Amino acid sequence: MAIAVSFQKHRLDFTFHAGTSRxxxxxxxxWIIKIxxxxxxxxxxxxxxxxxxxxxxxxxxxxxxxxxxICEKVEGRPTPSNEDEIxxxxxxxxxxxxxxxxxxxxxxxxxxxxxGKRVIYDNAFSRGETGIPINGLVWMGALEDMLFQITxxxxxxxxxxxxKIGSMDFEKECDLLQYIRSKYYKMDxxxxxDANGAFEQNEALEKLEQLSKxxxxxxxxxxxxxxxxxMYELCRQSLVPIALDEELIGVHTYESKKKLLQAIKPQYIIxxxxxxxxxxxxxxxxxxxxxxxIAWWITSALESNIGLNAISQxxxxxxxxxxxxxxxxxxxxxxxxxxxxxxxxxIFYRAPFTWDLSLLT
Numbered sequence: 001m002a003i004a005v006s007f008q009k010h011r012l013d014f015t016f017h018a019g020t021s022r023x024x025x026x027x028x029x030x031w032i033i034k035i036x037x038x039x040x041x042x043x044x045x046x047x048x049x050x051x052x053x054x055x056x057x058x059x060x061x062x063x064x065x066x067x068x069x070i071c072e073k074v075e076g077r078p079t080p081s082n083e084d085e086i087x088x089x090x091x092x093x094x095x096x097x098x099x100x101x102x103x104x105x106x107x108x109x110x111x112x113x114x115x116g117k118r119v120i121y122d123n124a125f126s127r128g129e130t131g132i133p134i135n136g137l138v139w140m141g142a143l144e145d146m147l148f149q150i151t152x153x154x155x156x157x158x159x160x161x162x163x164k165i166g167s168m169d170f171e172k173e174c175d176l177l178q179y180i181r182s183k184y185y186k187m188d189x190x191x192x193x194d195a196n197g198a199f200e201q202n203e204a205l206e207k208l209e210q211l212s213k214x215x216x217x218x219x220x221x222x223x224x225x226x227x228x229x230x231m232y233e234l235c236r237q238s239l240v241p242i243a244l245d246e247e248l249i250g251v252h253t254y255e256s257k258k259k260l261l262q263a264i265k266p267q268y269i270i271x272x273x274x275x276x277x278x279x280x281x282x283x284x285x286x287x288x289x290x291x292x293x294i295a296w297w298i299t300s301a302l303e304s305n306i307g308l309n310a311i312s313q314x315x316x317x318x319x320x321x322x323x324x325x326x327x328x329x330x331x332x333x334x335x336x337x338x339x340x341x342x343x344x345x346x347i348f349y350r351a352p353f354t355w356d357l358s359l360l361t
Contacts, residue, residue, distance in 0.1 A: 003079055004036045005071045007049075008360055009064070012304055012332040016139075025053075028302050028332075031067055032360060033104045035112050037079045043116035046357075047108030048307035049274075051100040056275050057250050058098045067101055070094055080109055087280060096252040099277035106278040107310040118309055118338070118355055125316030128339075131346030132315055135160040135192060135323045140167040146176055157344030160190040160217075160323035166198025170207060177214040186215040190323065197224035197246055204234055212239035218268055221245040232264045243268035248285065249275050258288050269294060270325070272301040279314045286318070299325030305338040312340065312347055334359060 012028045030050035037043060049067060051059045060066070073093045080086040086109040094102045110120045124130040136158030138149045146163070153161055161180070165173045180191060191214065199207055199222045208222060218241045222234060225246040235242045244266045251257050261269070269289050271282040282298065289296050298315045300308045312326050326347050337356035339349050 002038050002076050003074055004038060005034070005074045007031050007033045007067055007071060010304065010334075010359065012302075013334055014331055015333055025302075028053075030304050030307075031063075031104065032304070032306060033067075033071075033108045034360075035074075035105075035108045037112065039079070043112070045108045045112035045116040046118065046306050047104040047106065047111065047310075048303050049100045049104030050301070050303045050307055052275065052301055055246065055249070056100055058100050066098060070098070070101055070105070074105070080113065082113065083110070086110065086113070096277060099281075100274050102281075103273050103278040103307070106280065107307065110279075110310070118306075119313070120310045121313040121317050123313065123316050126313045126349050128349055128351040130316070131343065131348040132312060132326060133160070133321065133323045133345055134158075134327045134342070134347050135162045135190075135325055136345070137325065137327060138163045140164045143168065143172055143176060147179065150180060154184065154189065159188065159345055160192065162192040162194060162325065164194050164196065166195045170210075174210055174214075177211070177216070181214045190217045191215065192217050192220070194220040194245070195222045197221045199223050201227060201230045204230075205237060208234065208238040208240050216240050218243045220270060221247060225249065228260070228263050231266075235264055235266050241267035243270050245270045245272075252277060252281075254284055254288070257285055261288055261292055261294060265292075266294060269296045271296060271298045273298075273311055273314070274301045274303060274307060279310070282314070295322070297322045297324045300328045302328055302331070304332070305336045305340055309338060309340055309349070312349065336360070 009029060009031050012030060014026055030048055033047040033049060035045045051063065053059055070093060080089055090102060090105055094105060107120060111118060119126050125132060136153030138146055138161060150161060193216055201223050204222050220243045222242060223230060248269060251260055269285060271285055273279050273282050276282055286296055298311060300311050308326065308328060315324055327342055330342060336359055339351055339353040341348050341350050
């Protein structure tokens with residue numbers, strides 16, 4: 001039994017102009033990895049490599065060439081029969097500097113050994129028995145547009161709202177948060193904010209003090225990554241709990257992960273498998289964080305439904321009641337139709353619905 005590998009680039013088109021701290025997104029390129037075992041050619045397993053522009057360490061011009069190189073190395077190899085064999089192969093062939101590619105092959109192989117049915121983990125979520133609580137994401141934009149998004153999310157049933165800040169005048173952003181709190185009490189709406197490293201180190205603590213007036217659950221990455229001592233002081237002094245996000249990117253080994261969390265002592269960490277080298281890498285982050293009494297949640301990173309499905313099933317394997325960031329499946333005109341559905345503030349895998357792979361040639 002040997003492996004046949006290919007990939008297809010697919011451009012996902014947003015249903016709106018998605019405002020981020022790195023600019024406005026109108027489309028997102030992703031690469032769908034296909035693996036077939038020649039002994040069972042009717043079974044096609046899928047994974048997704050989808051680096052984020054200006055954020056992923058493997059957002060590089062030669063990404064296609066790197067992916068092609070890995071495919072050539074995997075092509076013709078014996079088919080792994082279990083997870084240990086999968087990770088032995090991936091660790092041999094894919095360097096840590098290509099986290100999105102690692103995640104893509106990891107998911108494809110896990111799909112393969114489970115029959116190529118997009119069931120990566122057999123759990124209550126993948127069986128359609130339970131949903132995962134998710135936050136509603138409010139994208140950056142004009143103040144009026146953000147106010148509309150907030151009202152829309154609450155009307156849809158979300159009781160945890162995440163607001164991206166850092167693109168407007170800070171006072172205007174405080175006005176926005178004040179509006180939310182004047183309309184929705186803390187017991188009604190959990191409010192998270194994401195600064196994407198927008199605050200300058202010398203002004204961060206003062207801004208966090210102002211933000212604390214709005215009963216905020218947490219703030220993601222208030223200052224740019226790589227300022228370990230400054231981030232430690234913010235985590236120690238801030239009245240708003242801090243979640244590390246970009247800070248985790250490029251940290252690969254168990255010891256370096258442990259050293260980082262011990263040095264900064266954050267209240268939370270946020271895990272994005274595409275950026276952090278896959279599901280097993282995130283599992284390692286979780287084990288370290290829990291040992292250090294650091295809470296966590298998992299977030300997708302603008303993948304198509306292929307990646308989102310795997311991340312959701314992985315998330316469901318943990319006993320956690322927190323809200324995760326898994327609501328990105330409705331962002332695109334041309335996503336791959338799947339059993340993933342969002343109902344009020346939860347994502348479900350509704351098995352009666354099927355995957356439509358007609359967009360893949």
